[in-house]
Structures are given as C-alpha cells and as structure tokens.
Amino acid sequence: MNKRMPTIIDVAEAAGVSTATVSRVLNKGKVSDLTKDTVESAIEELGYRRNNVARSLVMGKSGVIGVLIPDVTGALYAQMARGIEDVLNKYNLQYILVSGDRNVEQEQSALELLLERQIDALILIGSDLDESTLSKLLKNVYVTVFIQREATSKATSESLGESINSSAHTNGLTVGIDNYQAAQDATNYLIQKGHKKIAHITATRHDGRTRLNAFTDALEQANLSSNFIAEGDGTEDGGYKAAKTLLQNDDEIPTAIFCGNDRIAAGAYKAIKEHDLDIPRDISVIAFDNLPWAEYLDPPLTTIRQPGKSMGEVAAFKILDTLGELDDAPDEALKRARETTISYELIERSSVHDLRSGKHDA
Amino acid sequence: MNKRMPTIIDVAEAAGVSTATVSRVLNKGKVSDLTKDTVESAIEELGYRRNNVARSLVMGKSGVIGVLIPDVTGALYAQMARGIEDVLNKYNLQYILVSGDRNVEQEQSALELLLERQIDALILIGSDLDESTLSKLLKNVYVTVFIQREATSKATSESLGESINSSAHTNGLTVGIDNYQAAQDATNYLIQKGHKKIAHITATRHDGRTRLNAFTDALEQANLSSNFIAEGDGTEDGGYKAAKTLLQNDDEIPTAIFCGNDRIAAGAYKAIKEHDLDIPRDISVIAFDNLPWAEYLDPPLTTIRQPGKSMGEVAAFKILDTLGELDDAPDEALKRARETTISYELIERSSVHDLRSGKHDA
DNA sequence: TTGTAGGCGTTATCAG
DNA sequence: CTGATAACGCCTACAA
Numbered sequence: 001m002n003k004r005m006p007t008i009i010d011v012a013e014a015a016g017v018s019t020a021t022v023s024r025v026l027n028k029g030k031v032s033d034l035t036k037d038t039v040e041s042a043i044e045e046l047g048y049r050r051n052n053v054a055r056s057l058v059m060g061k062s063g064v065i066g067v068l069i070p071d072v073t074g075a076l077y078a079q080m081a082r083g084i085e086d087v088l089n090k091y092n093l094q095y096i097l098v099s100g101d102r103n104v105e106q107e108q109s110a111l112e113l114l115l116e117r118q119i120d121a122l123i124l125i126g127s128d129l130d131e132s133t134l135s136k137l138l139k140n141v142y143v144t145v146f147i148q149r150e151a152t153s154k155a156t157s158e159s160l161g162e163s164i165n166s167s168a169h170t171n172g173l174t175v176g177i178d179n180y181q182a183a184q185d186a187t188n189y190l191i192q193k194g195h196k197k198i199a200h201i202t203a204t205r206h207d208g209r210t211r212l213n214a215f216t217d218a219l220e221q222a223n224l225s226s227n228f229i230a231e232g233d234g235t236e237d238g239g240y241k242a243a244k245t246l247l248q249n250d251d252e253i254p255t256a257i258f259c260g261n262d263r264i265a266a267g268a269y270k271a272i273k274e275h276d277l278d279i280p281r282d283i284s285v286i287a288f289d290n291l292p293w294a295e296y297l298d299p300p301l302t303t304i305r306q307p308g309k310s311m312g313e314v315a316a317f318k319i320l321d322t323l324g325e326l327d328d329a330p331d332e333a334l335k336r337a338r339e340t341t342i343s344y345e346l347i348e349r350s351s352v353h354d355l356r357s358g359k360h361d362a
Numbered sequence: 363m364n365k366r367m368p369t370i371i372d373v374a375e376a377a378g379v380s381t382a383t384v385s386r387v388l389n390k391g392k393v394s395d396l397t398k399d400t401v402e403s404a405i406e407e408l409g410y411r412r413n414n415v416a417r418s419l420v421m422g423k424s425g426v427i428g429v430l431i432p433d434v435t436g437a438l439y440a441q442m443a444r445g446i447e448d449v450l451n452k453y454n455l456q457y458i459l460v461s462g463d464r465n466v467e468q469e470q471s472a473l474e475l476l477l478e479r480q481i482d483a484l485i486l487i488g489s490d491l492d493e494s495t496l497s498k499l500l501k502n503v504y505v506t507v508f509i510q511r512e513a514t515s516k517a518t519s520e521s522l523g524e525s526i527n528s529s530a531h532t533n534g535l536t537v538g539i540d541n542y543q544a545a546q547d548a549t550n551y552l553i554q555k556g557h558k559k560i561a562h563i564t565a566t567r568h569d570g571r572t573r574l575n576a577f578t579d580a581l582e583q584a585n586l587s588s589n590f591i592a593e594g595d596g597t598e599d600g601g602y603k604a605a606k607t608l609l610q611n612d613d614e615i616p617t618a619i620f621c622g623n624d625r626i627a628a629g630a631y632k633a634i635k636e637h638d639l640d641i642p643r644d645i646s647v648i649a650f651d652n653l654p655w656a657e658y659l660d661p662p663l664t665t666i667r668q669p670g671k672s673m674g675e676v677a678a679f680k681i682l683d684t685l686g687e688l689d690d691a692p693d694e695a696l697k698r699a700r701e702t703t704i705s706y707e708l709i710e711r712s713s714v715h716d717l718r719s720g721k722h723d724a
Numbered sequence: 725t726t727g728t729a730g731g732c733g734t735t736a737t738c739a740g
Numbered sequence: 741c742t743g744a745t746a747a748c749g750c751c752t753a754c755a756a
Contacts, residue, residue, distance in 0.1 A: 005502055007733055017743085026735095050734080051478075053732090055735075057750090058736080059734080064479070072447070078437075081459075094475065096457065097447070098451075114456075116412055116413075117414050236655070266658040273660075292625075296598060296631060296632060298660035379726075380728075381750075382751080394725060413750070415749080417750055419732050419748090421751070
C-alpha cells in the first residue's frame, strides 16, 4: 500500500525533462506551454506531491509558524487559534500548536520543542514566561508576536517589581486588549449602578493579576473598601468554591461580584443559587471574556467581550507583514496588521441590578 | 539580531571533532564521555539547536502528524485535539492542525495542504469526506485514524445508499462512541420517563444524521409517531429558532425535546423560557456532548457525555502503535490503543421530568 | 570510539 | 526556454 513516494526525479524522467524544469512548473517559473503540459500530466500520472521538507531545507524557511497556547480547550484561546489559522491559510502557511498547559515549566519545554522545528515565526498566547528565559530562547527567532501578554495602560507598579511590559521585549510585537482598563470599566460599571460592597474572584496568570489590580484601584478611586476578594483558579469549580466563601457569613454579603472570567461566573451562579439568592436582585454578577455560552446562562451574563478571533487574525497579519508576505494584501488587512490594541466591549445583559433606580431617583 | 543559525558543522569545528560525532552525541550514540562533554559544551556555547527539517529529510519522517478538525472552536473537538497532543508530546511528536470549517470543500483543500508537509500520520476528526476522494487522497499516507467517522452498530441503511462505514476504509483505524446507540439511549430515556410527544432538533453532518435516524427508529420501536422534527444547524441560534418553530402552535407542543447537541439545547432553553414554559415541568430537554458548561445551565442539562479527550488519546496511541513508537509503553496504554469504541454515558441532571411519577404509580 | 563521504528531495545559479 | 550541478543540514553505513 505504501510504495516509495514519487520524487521530482521520477517526474522528470517520465516527462523526459530535467528536474529543474519540473521544479519550474511547480513554482510557476517560465516554461513553454508544451513542456508544461507534459510535466503536469506526468505529475498527475504518478500522483506526485511535492516534498515540503526538502523544499524547506533549501529555501531556509518552513512555511509553518509555531503557536504556544495555554490550552486549546479554553474557548477564548481556541478562538485565537482559529483566527490565526484563517489568515495563515490564505497565504498557504500552517501552524503547529503546542499547549503550555497553563504552567511555566510546560510552557518552556513546549517552546523548546517548537523551536527545533524550523518555524518561521512564533505566536505566544498569554504566556507567563519571564523576560530573561524568553529572550534567551527567542534569540534566533525571526519574528515573535505576543497575544495578551500585558499591554497595560497603567502598569501594576507595586505588585511586580518590574512590570511585564512586552513593548520592551526582544523584537516582540504585541496584540491584546487593554486588560487593565477593561477590568476597571467592569468595576466602575458596578459602582455606577450604586454598588458599594463589591467582591472579586480572581482569575489566574498575569491577566488575572492585572484585573485584580484594576479592581482594587477602581475601588480605591471611589473610596470603597475592597474587603471581598476570593481566589479562583479560573475554572467553574474554583468560582463555585470562591463564591461559597464569599457568601458564608450572612451579615457581610456583597451586593455584586466581579468574576475574573466567565467560567468563574458560571460557578458563582451555582453557588449563589444554592444560597437561595437571586441574580441580579440580591447579587449582581459581571465577568470577563464573553464566551459563546455566556448569553445562555440564567440570567444572561453581563461581561466584557474579548474578541479572540480578531486578536488571532491581527497577530497573524503582523507576522505575514514582517515576513514580507503581505505585498499584495488589501489596505484594510494591512491596517489591521499594524494595530496593536484591540477594542473590547462591555456587553450589558441582565446579571447586574441597578441599585439606584430602586432607591432614589436623584 | 538574526545571524545564521549554527549548524552541526560549526559545532564540530568548535569541538574539534567530526560532524558524525556531533550527530552521535545528539542521538545518544556511542561516544566517549570526554568527547561527549566537549561537544555538549560547544553546543551550549554556540546556542546550537538541531535543524529538524534536515533531519526529517534524511530520516524520511517528520515527527509531525496532521490533524484535520472540523473547528478548533468546537469544545468537543478542542478536547480531542488536547488528548492527541498530550500523548503525542510524550513521544516528542507534534501536530499540525487544520480546520475543515465544517464543510467538505474546505476539508479537502485543507487535507491537501496537510499532505504536502511530510506528515507521518493523519487523524481525521468527524470528516464528511466521501470514500472515493478520501482513498484517492490518502493513497500514500502510512497511517490514518478516524475519530467519529461513524462506527455505527446499526447502519442507517435507508438514508444513505451506501453507509459510511469506516471499517471498510483504506487501512483506516477508527475511534468513536456508538453514536447510534447513544442517541437511541437518549430517546429511550425520554420514553421511559413517560414522554410520548417527543421532538428532535437535528445536529449537522453525519453524526447528526445518525442521531436523527436513531431517534426515529427508537420512536418507531415504541410505536410513537415522530411528528416533531426540526432542523438545527448545530449552533445555539439554530437551536433557538428550531425550538421556536416547535413551540409555535400551542395545541401541539411536545413534552420533551432531544437536542442533537448541547449548543442546540442552550438555544432551545432560551426559546422555551421565552414562551414562559418551565424546564423540565412543561418541557424536558436532553442533549448530547456534555460540554463543560452544560451543568451550569438552568436547570442543569441532562445529556450524553462524549469523552473527547479520551478519544483523542486513543487515536494518538493507535498512531504511535502503528508507527512502532510504542515498544516501551505501559501495558495499559497499549490496551487502550487497540480499543476502538469508547464508552459514552448518560448524565442525569435535572432537565427531564418524570411524567409517570406524577400521574399514576402503577 | 571516531572520521569520511554519500545521499535525502528541492531550489537556484549558471551555462547552453 | 532548458539542463547540469552545487548547496541546504543532517544521518549513517563503511572505514580506520
């Protein structure tokens, strides 16, 4: 069933030409129509298919780009991957996906594996790898773009001695939303609705930390105390447990919870309902991500939309651009390729209650 | 920033040995401890990293396997991808992911792109490609395994002239659940709970068709009429619309809906609630997949669990086995590698109502 | 244990 | 427009 794959040499012989000529028709070089036909039918006959690894070797580039992703199983990350793939495919490039599994050691070893393939470029999604290992690893990589590696407008100066600012990085392009600002928006939204006892369930990794900082800063600016902070692990179950602890003593219950992400919110919903509390009447919930199912929770979840697919697309465009594959691209694409910070959006649904409307209309 | 990558030759010179020796230390061949050290430090010094495309060329295998997936963005598919990756990584293999985008043309062109890379094996997830194009394309691929390409226990003989039976396929290994049986179980579960007016909202593609067939067959076997069938497109919105039409004339409303998958169910939930109907009191819902959020719907969704990750793992094991990489593998892994049909599970939550208990306890 | 040299399948340069 | 032929970086007999 598995005879040796025919090579360019076989085709050349079959067509009675040289390998160079075959290569030319394969690559749209100048060939006479006649020979072109002969060669093409020989190709057809033999079922020849070009060997891309040989091609990569001589061309010095593989046409595949590496993507390091925390977890394909995360809906948002999957969207990014999809965005990346969609634009890459238009240019006949492909990608190898590796999961960092949401932990640094795994990220590093995954990255090293990746680097051994001759990838032409690298996209790092939400990586927690620190600056120094990164720059060591990436020394010889032509182009790297980071998605969601903190392009904060207001660095979290106190919590991290030296902020993870990607702009300072080894030829690192960056795409992402303004995580800090978005989290502040979410918090302020609650404040504007008249909430004073606001809780936060943290998400993990650096974006989780940024959101926490934005949260506490926002409360501080509003002269509110931030006594209600619970650690989530980013999952539904973590959210459930965290919400439980938040709800445990009846006299000090928050009127609103800002969940680090939608999955956390799903867990929190469950906990809140178990306590026979109504959402949003008794407790309002706001979250982050806007995963596809967020609108189908009961009540539909108010949340910050992260445009995962767009982020992936932009990242891919940046790569194509730097790789010089974008000559013939539409202006629009080019423009998007240069942009660096994607806009987010607060999607109002019905999970937060307006405390003021009930009280006084002042 | 981007000087020429050091090659094995550079290392050889730096270490004062031949390239063969360097190659040997790279591949754990017999080398004296002394030279080994010298070479290794030279490697360290130069920051040498093996060029895997050259290696692939000479070895005749690339160490990457191709995965054709309908859509990374689908939670179940992502789980499969993750399962595949996890076991592959243990053996230092990687994968290229391509999305078929849930349509055949795209599937085919994606596949062709994939085949030009020298992938060592192929995993096809839920492909709708027909037998003939498949066998033409796959002529030279060493090993292919299909996930979820219908391993039905009871072929849907009437709807398809010739059933898509993978076992008949070109050296195609197969892993999947018994889709037909599972869908029958779901339907029968409803019947056992006393439901007589049962609706179905179809999912797409071949597994959707199989489920539909199982549904009608099950009803037939129970002497129930199957008047309530609506076409979904597999998405929440499709489910919403389909449920709407199901609910439109008040005198003929089903007491239960079997949704082709969880996403459809989410949409159906929304429609049902908009009609001021209670789940499960007025309408019961059962679905398929058990996506991570299914348990967080209100009420928690009763559904058939598909173990996506396991399916991916098994598929990967099959490949490793056929590729002969599994010599040193634990028995357990080996055993799993040979299995072909994965067990599913009906997860009872609270979205279906028992009609009998309310009426008569006979 | 170590070195030499041929070859993996393509592309690209340089003559014809 | 077409044909030799030298790389590309690595592995692997075969020799030493």
